[in-house]
Amino acid sequence: MKKIIYSFGVCLMATQIQAQVYNNGAELFVSEGAVVSFNTDVVNDGKITNNGKVHFQKNFDNLSLLKSNGTVVFDGNSMQVLRSPKELSFGQLMLDNDLKLEAPLRVDGALSFRRGVIESSLQSPLIFSAGSRYDGASDFSHIKGVISKEGSESFEFPLGDGSNYRSFRVAGNHSNQTLTASYLYRSPLTISEKVSENVDAINQNEYWTLKSESAKGSAKISLANGSDLDGIAFLDKGTWSISEDASLSATTDLASGTLFTRAKSRNIQPAIGVYPNPTDGEFFLKLSGMNETELITVDVVNQDGTRVLQKTGTVKDLRKAYVLPEHLPATELTVRVVRGDSKKPLYQKMILNK
Numbered sequence: 490m491k492k493i494i495y496s497f498g499v500c501l502m503a504t505q506i507q508a509q510v511y512n513n514g515a516e517l518f519v520s521e522g523a524v525v526s527f528n529t530d531v532v533n534d535g536k537i538t539n540n541g542k543v544h545f546q547k548n549f550d551n552l553s554l555l556k557s558n559g560t561v562v563f564d565g566n567s568m569q570v571l572r573s574p575k576e577l578s579f580g581q582l583m584l585d586n587d588l589k590l591e592a593p594l595r596v597d598g599a600l601s602f603r604r605g606v607i608e609s610s611l612q613s614p615l616i617f618s619a620g621s622r623y624d625g626a627s628d629f630s631h632i633k634g635v636i637s638k639e640g641s642e643s644f645e646f647p648l649g650d651g652s653n654y655r656s657f658r659v660a661g662n663h664s665n666q667t668l669t670a671s672y673l674y675r676s677p678l679t680i681s682e683k684v685s686e687n688v689d690a691i692n693q694n695e696y697w698t699l700k701s702e703s704a705k706g707s708a709k710i711s712l713a714n715g716s717d718l719d720g721i722a723f724l725d726k727g728t729w730s731i732s733e734d735a736s737l738s739a740t741t742d743l744a745s746g747t748l749f750t751r752a753k754s755r756n757i758q759p760a761i762g763v764y765p766n767p768t769d770g771e772f773f774l775k776l777s778g779m780n781e782t783e784l785i786t787v788d789v790v791n792q793d794g795t796r797v798l799q800k801t802g803t804v805k806d807l808r809k810a811y812v813l814p815e816h817l818p819a820t821e822l823t824v825r826v827v828r829g830d831s832k833k834p835l836y837q838k839m840i841l842n843k
C-alpha cells in the first residue's frame with residue numbers, strides 16, 4: 490500500500506474550506522519556517538509532524554500520531570475543541586481564542602497567552618513539563634480548570650474563572666514532583682463552616698486546591714498581594730486553620746489534595762503550659778493556639794534525654810491530666826509537644842518533687 494506524504498517547506502495558507510479536513514492515513518510534514526492554516530475542522534487519522542507553525546481555527550480531533558516541536562496556534566472566532574484518545578504534546582502553544590480540552594495536553598516548551606481561556610478538567614488537564622514556561626496570562630487569557638506542573642522549579646499557576654486571573658505561586662523545591670492545582674470561585678464555607686480560633690477573618694468568595702502525586706511532597710505557596718487577608722488558611726480535618734508558614738505537606742494531606750484560601754490570623758501563638766508546677770507526679774497539660782483536631786505527640790523526658798512518658802493524639806484528646814511513672818525520683822523534666830513536620834516543637838520545663 491502506497492503511503493502518501495504531504496510536505497510543506499514554504500509558507501502555505503489554506504484557502505477557506507467549508508467541509509471537514511480528514512487526514513486518512515497520510516503523513517503531513519510541516520518543515521521549519523513553513524506556516525499551515527486550517528480554517529475548518531481537522532481530523533487526523535494519519536501522522537502529522539510539525540516543525541514549523543500550524544494554525545487551527547476550528548476543532549481538532551487527533552485519532553493517530555501527532556508530533557509537534559514547532560508552534561501550534563488556536564486562533565478561531567468561536568470556542569474550539571481539542572480531542573484525542575491519548576495525551577497530546579506541543580513544543581510551543583499560542584492561545585488566541587477560547588479552547589476546550591477533551592484530552593490531556595502537555596506543553597514541553599512554552600505557552601503564550603494572547604486572548605482566550607483554556608478550559609481543562611481533572612480528566613483533561615493542561616500539563617507543564619519540567620522547565621516549560623508561559624507568558625501573557627491575564628484576566629483575558631488564562632486557564633479555567635486544572636493545571637499539572639512537573640519538576641522542582643518555582644512556578645506560578647495561571648488559573649482563573651474565565652473572567653478573573655487568580656494565580657498562586659509555589660516556591661522551588663529540592664526534589665521533583667508533580668503538582669496539580671485548580672481554582673474555584675465559590676465560598677470555602679460551602680465545604681466546611683468550621684473555622685479555627687486562630688482565624689480572625691476568611692475569604693468567603695474563593696479557594697484553591699493543590700495536590701502532589703508524591704506521598705512526601707511539599708509546597709510553599711504564596712498569593713499575590715492586594716487584600717488585607719494576608720495569611721493562608723487550609724482545610725485541616727474539616728476545619729479552616731491558619732498555615733503558619735504557608736507550607737503544605739503530608740501534614741496538610743497534600744497527597745490527597747489540600748484546599749486553601751486567603752485569611753487573616755488572630756496572631757494567637759501556639760503555646761503549652763503545665764500545672765501544678767512543681768508537681769508531685771500528676772499534672773495537667775494546657776494547649777492553646779492550635780486546631781482542636783491537629784495531630785500531636787506529647788513527650789516527657791528527663792535530664793539525660795530518656796523518655797518517661799509519650800502520648801499521641803489530637804489536641805482535643807491530649808489536653809488532659811497526666812500521671813508520671815511512680816518510680817521516678819525528684820528531678821527536672823521537659824514536656825515537649827511535637828507537631829507537624831513543618832512546625833516547631835513546643836517545650837515546657839517541669840519540676841518533679843517527691
